[in-house]
Amino acid sequence: MSEQIHLEKIDDYRWRIPKSYKPGMRVPGLIYADEKLLKDIYQDKALEQVANVAFLPGIVDNSLAMPDIHWGYGFPIGGVAATDIEEGGVISPGGVGFDINCGIRLVRTDLRYEDIKDKLSDLVYALFNGVPAGVGSKGDIRVSAREEKELLVKGAKWAVEQGYGTQEDLECTEENGAISGADPEAVSQRAYERGKAQSGTLGSGNHFLEVQVIDQLFDAELCDTFGLDLGQVTIMIHSGSRGFGYQVCEDYVKNMVHCLNKYNINVPDRQLACAPVNSPEGKMYLGAMRCAANYAWANRQCLMHLTRLAFEKIFASSWQKLGMFLIYDVAHNIAKVEKYEINGKEKNLCVHRKGATRAFPPNHPALPERYKKTGQPVIIPGDMGRNSYLLVGTEKAVETFYSTCHGAGRVKSRTASTKSTNLNVLLKDLESKGIMVKASGRATLVEEAPSAYKDVNDVVNVVHRAGISKRVCRMRPVGVIKG
Amino acid sequence: MKKKTYVIFEHTADIGIRVSGSNLKDLFKNAGLAIFELSSEKISNQDKSHKEISIQQKADNLEELFLNWLNEVLSLSAAKGVIFESFKFKRLDEKNLQAVGVGSSITNYKVNTEIKAATYHQLKIKKNKSGWQAEVILDV
Secondary structure (H helix, E strand, O other): OOOOOEEEEEEEEEEOOOOEEEEEEEOOEEEOOHHHHHHHHOOOOOOHHHHHHHOOEOOOOOOEEEEEEEEEEEEEEEEEEEHHHHHEEEHHHHHHHOOOEEEEEEEEEEEHHHHOOOOOOOHHHHHHHHHOOOOOOOOOOOOOHHHHHHHHHOOHHHHHHHHOOOHHHHEEHHHHHHHHOOOOOOOOOOHHHHHHOOOOOOOOOOOEEEEEEEEEEOOOOHHHHHHHOEEEEEEEEEEHHHHHHHHHHHHHHHOOOHHHOOOOOOOOOOHHHOOEOOOOOHHHHHHHHHHHHHHHHHHHHHHHHHHHHHHHHHHHOOOOOOOEEEEEEEEOOOEEEEEEEEEEEEEEEEEEEEEEOOOOOOOOOOOOHHHOOOOOOEOOOOOOOOOOEEEEOHHHHHHOOEEEEEOEEEOOHHHHHHHHOOOHHHHHHHHHHHOEEOOOOHHHHHOHHHHOOOOHHEEEEEEEHOOOOOOEEEEEEEEEEEE | OOOEEEEEEOOOEEEEEEEEEOHHHHHHHHHHHHHHHHEEEOOOOOOOOEEEEEEEEEOOOOOHHHHHHHHHHHHHHHHHHHHEEEEEEEEEOOOOEEEEEEEHHHHHEOOOOOEEEEEEEEEEEEEEEEEEEEEEEEEO
């Protein structure tokens, strides 16, 4: 419980943990939430973790928390921290997490709900059979040892070169699906071993593939630009870097625990182990983390390819004719080097987003031409029983280093959810809402029950009202594939 | 009936376990076995082969050694496609560990929960009257 932390109210959506809360905090904590969400946030130790992140050397402005914040390990989930690289700013593998470049992609279609409702069962089974899911699942997309190194550098481009997508897909992916600076030499043999055969697999836990229908438009003009309308079918894919990323994180936490003494760094939790970005250890981690990020982009590209194949089979048409084009793919567990103006000076910052989504504003140089006017598409998945959202980035979000929420955020532990959820009741409830679910394990379903999550509508309301991103449209799930 | 050597404690997103052991080797063994008991259930015995894998770790202190141990067995399990069913320790002190893990093919198991790693967050190891106890949060 974080009840002992007194938050200072800045406005209806911003709350501060003063620097005086704990000796050693270099900056205040800043939490985006409304009073309703704060009640949940106080229930666990996430606020204490926001204060702990404020200890990181070189941290700039605030230790930030998005409204979907909850208790993690080291960083809270929903935490954002930017460090000034030239001022000894650090990079922390714990600030990225084990599932490096866990992220999400949104695919549009020309199909409408009426086109799929009678084929939903076939479609869900085709997706379940076509897209490998589950713990340690292995895919049909085989990658040789030589190719794996290439994949780590080329990311989603590797997948496109194998015929699993198009150039246009890459334009609609953060970093064009391959962040530069990936260093395969910084990756351990064990990581290669763990990542082998997992390309093109969804994984388990909160990862999913969803068929959705747009049920609310918030900005008609933006929807037009994205080619989206009420009743239209979309697809969302949530996955990451699988065992490869877990091993990279583990290797570097192990290494960086020793950097705390070496660089005289004081943090209250060893899971915040870190090293200066410019140190040999920091540079090596960045090189390895970027490999894992590229692995994840290749993985989601392969997953989308398999999804397109399943749709082609059910609707006996090509994916192009079905209008299955990628809207965007964005990471929500990553550290990025980005330029910001701090006190009138341009600075290179290392922005950690641990369960937070990059949300660049209109005209940002990193955006592809097609999104220069709209701002970056921001994709926010909810739980399997409620909604998901498409948002866009805003200029106001410069105060969060162009970051926003990443999902609904857990409110109930997995064990509590398992104890309080009856699988049959859950499935009946989802069925009554017109949602068909197929999962490789019963355990995942009860752990991931909607009641285990905050209402994504409340979370998105906060980021929209606070102005750090803008609502475009809302989707409801109709077909869910879980690991 | 087998004595329960661990209990689960609540964490919003992940799983916390409190493990006990009559001595240090027992604690390490029980913690190692707990993570597989938590994540998987045996559904067949078709593949009767067993793999013996030697495990060595060094650390600056006991907590680090304990964490490295758990992460090494998780990592080996994923990389080698085995679920560990027993451990034997040749050597264990506060900074060094030499053990052999005996694993059965993962195809004999249904893995329900993917444990990504063990974390330092709120990690505790202490000696008490009846032996040793540790608390660790696992990222799932």
